[in-house]
Amino acid sequence: MPYFLGYTYVAVFLLFGILIPVGALLANRLLAPRHPDPEKLQAYECGLATPSDNTLPYNVRYYIFALLFVVFDVETIFLYPWAVAFNRLGLFAFVEMIVFIGILVVGLVYAWKKRLLEWL
Amino acid sequence: MPEAFGILTLATLGGALGVVLATDVVHSAYFLVLAFLGVAGYYFLLGGEFVGAVQILIYAGAVAVLFLFAVMLTRRRADPVWGRSPARWLGVGGAAALLAWLLLTHLERHPWPTKLPPPAPHNTALIGKALFRPFVVPFEVVSVLLLAALVGALLLARKEGGAS
Numbered sequence: 001m002p003y004f005l006g007y008t009y010v011a012v013f014l015l016f017g018i019l020i021p022v023g024a025l026l027a028n029r030l031l032a033p034r035h036p037d038p039e040k041l042q043a044y045e046c047g048l049a050t051p052s053d054n055t056l057p058y059n060v061r062y063y064i065f066a067l068l069f070v071v072f073d074v075e076t077i078f079l080y081p082w083a084v085a086f087n088r089l090g091l092f093a094f095v096e097m098i099v100f101i102g103i104l105v106v107g108l109v110y111a112w113k114k115r116l117l118e119w120l
Numbered sequence: 121m122p123e124a125f126g127i128l129t130l131a132t133l134g135g136a137l138g139v140v141l142a143t144d145v146v147h148s149a150y151f152l153v154l155a156f157l158g159v160a161g162y163y164f165l166l167g168g169e170f171v172g173a174v175q176i177l178i179y180a181g182a183v184a185v186l187f188l189f190a191v192m193l194t195r196r197r198a199d200p201v202w203g204r205s206p207a208r209w210l211g212v213g214g215a216a217a218l219l220a221w222l223l224l225t226h227l228e229r230h231p232w233p234t235k236l237p238p239p240a241p242h243n244t245a246l247i248g249k250a251l252f253r254p255f256v257v258p259f260e261v262v263s264v265l266l267l268a269a270l271v272g273a274l275l276l277a278r279k280e281g282g283a284s
Contacts, residue, residue, distance in 0.1 A: 004124075007164065059193075060193055060277065061277075062189055062192075062193065063189050063190070063193055063277055064273075064274060064277045064278075066185055066186050066189040067186075067270070067273040067274070067277060068270070068274075069182060069185060070178075070182040070183070070185075070186060071266050071269060071270045071273075073177055073178060073181060073182040074178060074182070074266060075263075075266060076177065077173075077174050077177060077178060078251070078259070078262070080170065080173060080244065080248075081170060081244050081245065081247040081248030081251055082248050082251065082252070083248075084242075084244045084245045084248050085244075085245040085246075085247075085248030085249050085252075086248075088245070088249065089248065089249065089252050092252065093248075093252040096252055096256055096259070096260065099260060099263070100259065100260060100262075100263045101263075103260075103263040103264060103266075103267050104263055104266055104267060104270070106267060107266075107267045107270035107271055110270075110271055110274070111270070111274055114274070114278070116274055116277075116278060
């Protein structure tokens, strides 16, 4: 099956991608001495005392960036088939894609002008 | 490719079980990514490379990020932790059994093809061609839809954030 043969490379990469961090953590667990005390278990040893664990509520402004990311991620998806078929599509498809991206750039300009991209 | 199917099924079902069984919502979101990636693997196995890429980029990428952000924004330490109470087991098990019963009774009746046609080669390029020949108007409408979603989401987020 020549189609799936290309995916053996993906499988090898996936395997190494999983093995390397697991191996690193495992080696750390096996080799490093462990004498835990409350001071050591803090997230940061220096500086201010950590006020709480990671259940601290985050600023809602992060969500704006997440939403922007989702919209432009969906836009990116449409670029894939366009790029793959680009040399057979001609000028019409190029102009259509420019229009597609242009309409979305309007949204980005809107966010920029409303100062939503700035950290206040 | 029964081995690949087996591995993907383990990942998908294991991820789905992890979503339900994890006591921390953040861990549930991470298990959901695993389940999404398993489903993406099925798409690749069926020859739908583009759909698989969409599944990874949109679901395992963007949707998972949205889930994690929503959890991080709303979680409080005082929130009650979902324990493993009998009532919870009963509710989860009952819902799962009902869904399984519905699916199985339907699957039995449906005549499924046992042999799939081989995937068309270069089908991502075929999608690209279809996108710009017969479906060019819907394609451009999608950009307007995305723009509306973008502006609407920004308006809502800004109002709730109460900033400028």
